[in-house]
Amino acid sequence: ATDAAAASDSEAADLAEIETVFAAYWDAVIESENGPVSDPAIFDGIATGGAVEMQLTNVNNLINDGIRRIGAPALSEPVIHLAGDTARVEVCVDISDWGAAVGDHTAPPQPSDPSPRVVDMERIDGAWLVTDQIDPSEATITC
DSSP, rough: OHHHHHHHHHHHHHHHHHHHHHHHHHHHHHHHHHHOOOOOOGGGBBBOOOHHHHHHHHHHHHHHHTTTEEEEEEEEEEEEEEETTTTEEEEEEEEETHHHEEETTTEOOOOOOOEEEEEEEEETEEEEEEEEEOOOOOOOOOO
16 A cells, blocks of 8 residues: 555544444443543543543532433534544534433423534544643634
């Protein structure tokens, strides 16, 4: 294979792995908020550092307020900006079908427009991990 073909194969493999890990990250986010579960182990092999700390802070706030999420958000196809061993992943998240409950009282999902969510990912020891949640104002996508 030519260098260009090898690079494109390698890039395609990276993009596929990033998409897989990003989907697993969102599954873990949803599971953590629907539990709610504040165990960092839920993110093992998926996310590390600031991304996990920020999500666990969100979950602990839910727990402290006696709130658990119900259902799941709808995510658009992710947009991946790959740069070597780092990537920024952007997605539009529609939380219209992701409701909440306090005790036995269920709050109906709030109609809302999709909004961007942004994470940074990094290849660490050969594996892609979500490393940070980025302020949505930095998104380049429009939802």
